[in-house]
Amino acid sequence: MTLDPARWLWAAGAILLWLALIALIVWRERRARARARARSEAMAGDSEAVLVAFASQTGFAEELAWMTAKALGQGGVGARVLSFSDMDIETLKTAGRALLIVSTTGEGDPPDAAAGFVRRAMGCNADLSDLRFGLLALGDRSYDRFCGFGHAVDGWLRRSGAEPLFDPVEVDDGDAGAIRHWQHQLNQIAGVASAPDWTPPAYEPWRLASRTLVNPGSPGAEAYHLAFEPAGPAPDWSAGDIAEIGVPARDGQPAPGAREYSIASLPEDGRLELLIRLMRRPDGQLGLASGWLTQTLALGDEVGMRVRVNRGFHGPSAETPLILIGNGTGIAGLRAHLKARASAGAGAWLLFGERTRAHDAFFDAELQAWLASGVLTRLDRAFSRDAGGGRYVQDLISSAAADVRAWVDRGAAVYVCGSLEGMSQGVNSALQQALGEARLLELLETGRYRRDVY
Numbered sequence: 001m002t003l004d005p006a007r008w009l010w011a012a013g014a015i016l017l018w019l020a021l022i023a024l025i026v027w028r029e030r031r032a033r034a035r036a037r038a039r040s041e042a043m044a045g046d047s048e049a050v051l052v053a054f055a056s057q058t059g060f061a062e063e064l065a066w067m068t069a070k071a072l073g074q075g076g077v078g079a080r081v082l083s084f085s086d087m088d089i090e091t092l093k094t095a096g097r098a099l100l101i102v103s104t105t106g107e108g109d110p111p112d113a114a115a116g117f118v119r120r121a122m123g124c125n126a127d128l129s130d131l132r133f134g135l136l137a138l139g140d141r142s143y144d145r146f147c148g149f150g151h152a153v154d155g156w157l158r159r160s161g162a163e164p165l166f167d168p169v170e171v172d173d174g175d176a177g178a179i180r181h182w183q184h185q186l187n188q189i190a191g192v193a194s195a196p197d198w199t200p201p202a203y204e205p206w207r208l209a210s211r212t213l214v215n216p217g218s219p220g221a222e223a224y225h226l227a228f229e230p231a232g233p234a235p236d237w238s239a240g241d242i243a244e245i246g247v248p249a250r251d252g253q254p255a256p257g258a259r260e261y262s263i264a265s266l267p268e269d270g271r272l273e274l275l276i277r278l279m280r281r282p283d284g285q286l287g288l289a290s291g292w293l294t295q296t297l298a299l300g301d302e303v304g305m306r307v308r309v310n311r312g313f314h315g316p317s318a319e320t321p322l323i324l325i326g327n328g329t330g331i332a333g334l335r336a337h338l339k340a341r342a343s344a345g346a347g348a349w350l351l352f353g354e355r356t357r358a359h360d361a362f363f364d365a366e367l368q369a370w371l372a373s374g375v376l377t378r379l380d381r382a383f384s385r386d387a388g389g390g391r392y393v394q395d396l397i398s399s400a401a402a403d404v405r406a407w408v409d410r411g412a413a414v415y416v417c418g419s420l421e422g423m424s425q426g427v428n429s430a431l432q433q434a435l436g437e438a439r440l441l442e443l444l445e446t447g448r449y450r451r452d453v454y
């Protein structure tokens with residue numbers, strides 16, 4: 001052992017330096033942790049998560065609700081996304097700030113899933129003086145009551161003492177400008193300068209592979225079964241989803257925009273199939289989109305198409321018994337569901353209405369094969385123009401009311417696809433008769449009664 005004091009001094013100095021270094025590291029770590037804690041406490045204290053509530057019929061409002069929550073999150077603002085069906089007065093009273101995204105359906109009506117909230121909460125004024133809200137109202141100006149439900153929600157909130165954060169933003173037919181305006185408001189709330197990217201998916205090129213007239217000789221307008229093959233990358237979709245086709249400008253007229261059709265096939269078919277009715281205006285002119293798709297477009301021609309996710313009409317689990325009800329070209333969406341049931345090894349009951357058995361039994365061979373294989377547990381069809389006819393799909397429900405009840409007792413979901421006028425109201429009243437008003441409302445609110453009507 002050395003007794004050289006200089007060496008002792010060096011050793012002590014080195015140890016002190018090492019201890020000081022460790023102390024510095026520990027101190028800096030503690031300070032960083034304290035800062036992070038303060039930041040997170042400040043965030044939590046400063047803003048309870050913003051409530052983002054949606055009332056959606058076909059899924060657009062729901063999609064925007066999730067994008068809204070994501071945009072807030074990007075600015076460090078927490079968000080809680082809730083359907084109107086899961087919301088009550090207390091939720092609003094205690095929310096602090098709420099962003100409400102609501103669509104309008106029917107004739108100025110609330111989406112099905114919001115019916116319960118309307119009944120429970122909106123009948124009377126509540127004390128919502130602690131609530132500040134922003135409203136995005138989705139609608140379409142071609143309807144008489146543009147954004148009818150959005151306006152009803154806005155009026156009720158104001159009457160209840162809630163304070164608007166900004167004027168309601170109205171969206172006409174998905175108008176991108178109005179949605180950008182909403183994003184701008186979100187950026188203000190989230191304190192971010194740049195808008196998140198909400199651009200809808202671009203149109204993909206698809207080639208017309210086949211087109212078949214499915215109802216030659218029908219007393220109704222011609223209906224065509226079209227199949228498209230992807231000319232580029234094929235998107236994924238589920239039964240119930242919608243194809244948006246970009247209709248090009250023609251004859252010096254401006255492009256009429258996109259048209260929506262229920263998809264009648266599944267991605268595993270390798271083709272996107274549609275059932276399109278040729279529309280004629282009173283003056284005999286063909287519908288712009290249906291005329292182009294069923295008459296002008298040639299085999300091999302390309303169209304721009306994109307898939308719109310229609311969550312409100314996605315199928316239930318394979319274990320849930322399924323009743324499918326529809327008329328006319330509404331069978332397109334139901335066919336995609338039947339294909340999905342077939343591949344899941346599940347069955348379904350189809351009730352379908354058209355004009356004549358001889359000419360309008362759409363997809364008859366396929367339905368017979370599904371009956372034989374058990375995918376169709378039961379098939380009921382009504383043909384209104386047949387001898388002794390005058391029977392519509394809703395009459396099938398009335399005749400089979402006891403069976404409909406038994407299926408619903410076993411947990412069945414009821415999906416309706418087809419025309420808004422006549423069919424959907426008729427089917428609704430027949431279901432009300434069969435199940436009782438309260439029961440049908442309960443099915444509606446719990447997502448067991450779903451409609452895709454147009």
Ligand SMILES: Cc1cc2nc3c(=O)[nH]c(=O)nc-3n(C[C@H](O)[C@H](O)[C@H](O)COP(=O)(O)O)c2cc1C
Nearest residue numbers: 056057058059060061103104106108139140146147
């Ligand atoms: C059957 C049906 C009825 C509609 N009725 C109205 C209406 O009365 N007033 C309106 O402004 N928009 C109406 N719309 C347009 C929708 O509000 C609009 O398409 C909205 O973007 C749908 O949002 P969602 O997918 O969240 O339900 C209707 C749409 C459909 C399909």
